[in-house]
Amino acid sequence: MQENSASPFAQLVAKRIIFVTMLTFAFSAIATIGGNSTLALQICAGGVVIGVIVFGLGGLAVAATKDVDES
Numbered sequence: 227m228q229e230n231s232a233s234p235f236a237q238l239v240a241k242r243i244i245f246v247t248m249l250t251f252a253f254s255a256i257a258t259i260g261g262n263s264t265l266a267l268q269i270c271a272g273g274v275v276i277g278v279i280v281f282g283l284g285g286l287a288v289a290a291t292k293d294v295d296e297s
Contacts, residue, residue, distance in 0.1 A: 236288045239285075242284070243277055243281055246280060250273025250276075
């Protein structure tokens with residue numbers, strides 16, 4: 227394994243962010259096709275908020291578990 231490869235937890239956080247984004251846009255597309263563009267925008271906004279929260283908490287957790295080289 228490479229020395230600078232991402233930790234498994236960082237990969238898990240990235241996969242969750244991608245999953246939330248894909249799920250949000252799928253529901254938004256369904257709402258748009260159904261003719262409710264206001265609901266679609268609300269779903270997108272909610273997905274962005276959830277993604278930012280997951281990104282922030284995941285980033286803090288990854289930073290807390292990262293080893294610091296003392297050189």
